[in-house]
Amino acid sequence: MYNMMNKKMSVLLIVVMAIMLGLTGCSSNKNGTGKIKLAYVAWDSEIASTNVVKEVLESKLNYRVEMIQVDAGPMYVGVADGAADAMVAAWLPSTHGEIYYEPNKDKLEDLGANLKGTKLGLVVPAYMDIKSIEDLKKEDVGKLVDYTITGIEPGAGIMTQAELAVKEYDLNKWNVLxxxxxAMVKVLQDAYAKQEPIIITGWTPHWMFADMDLKYLEDPKKAFGESEEIHTLVRLGLKEDHPKAYRFLDQFEWTPADMESVMGDITEGMPEEEAAKKWVAANEAKVNKWIAGIE
Structure with missing residues (x-):
């Protein structure tokens, strides 16, 4: 009876060891570092940055990465409630500040700016003979574009600011579409090709400024705020759960020119993932700074 129990225990021990070895094998392979979920909005700028972050996490730090495309509001809530681990698309302090960041700031961690020198406002082709948002009060200007400002996704911070601008400048007849x-870029390209008037909600960095001769309308009332920064936000606890990913995200920082390079390749037809891989391969020194100190 004792020998039989010993045999059963030996068999059980072998099974347990095999399971443990299997788990160890999984945790030590390329995908074993863990999984990171990145939330982002489908703006050209954020598509570029999130794909670059994904590429570095996967190719340099051996993470598996899931990109979760959402609208701006759910992006913040997702990081705040832990449904997503991080995002690199927080436009602060004005665009997302009051609406999305402030209600969630105590439930997430702000790692600071990953890109400086952004700008938002109303944008027109350079061939249009207007300089300021104040000029939209002129009836002949309104009639040129049917009193319409072509915008992006409803709920985006820049849309809220554009609607605020309409009120601030008493543009009672105007509509933010x-x-x-x-779709906004397509409408702009079509109008630009025909040298027709158009007014859009625009932001920098964006490849369209390199592709077309555009200008911001002056904003004397500061309805769109001052120059902004794009910040990296992570869920609480990420530092403890994934210290390598946390350190990289904390050290991730690039320039508008970097971002526009990736956006340009995507615009010209290169798949998002390939554009990110190309940029990472061509900027080894900068990427090494991002992952410095990670063992």
Whole structure:
């Protein structure tokens, strides 16, 4: 009876050891570091940055990465409630500040700016003979574009600011038309090709400024705020759960020119993932700074 129990225990021990070895094998392979979920909005700028972050996490730090495309509001809530681990798309302090960041700031961690020198406002082709948002009060200007400002996704921070601008400047006849980032750019390209008037909600960095001769309308009332920064936000506890990913995200910082390079490749037809891989391969020194100190 004793020998039989010993045999059973030996068999059980072998099974347990095999399971443990199997788990160890999984945790030590390329995908074993863990999984990171990145929330983002489908803006050209955020598509570029999130894909670059994904590429570094996967190719340099051996994480598995899931990109979760959402609208701006759910992006903040997702990081705040832990449904997503991080985002690199927080436009602060004005665009997302009051609406999305402030209600969630105590439930997430702000790692600071990953890109400085952004700008938002109303944008027109350079061939249009207007300089300021104040000029939209002129009836002949309004009639040129049917009193319409072509915008992006409803709920985006820049849309809220555009609606505020309409009120601030008493543009009672004007309408901020919601669409999508891609649809807005398509309407702009079509008008630009025909040298027709158009007014859009625009932001920098964006590849369209390199592709077309555009200008911001002056905003003397500061309805769109001052220059902003794009911040990296992570869920509480990420530092403890994934210290390598946390350190990289904390050290991630690039320039508008970097971002526009990736956006340009995507615009010209290169798949998002390939554009990110190309940029990471071509900027080894900068990427090494991002992952410095990670063992």
């Amino acid at each position: 919601a669409s999508s980032s891609a």
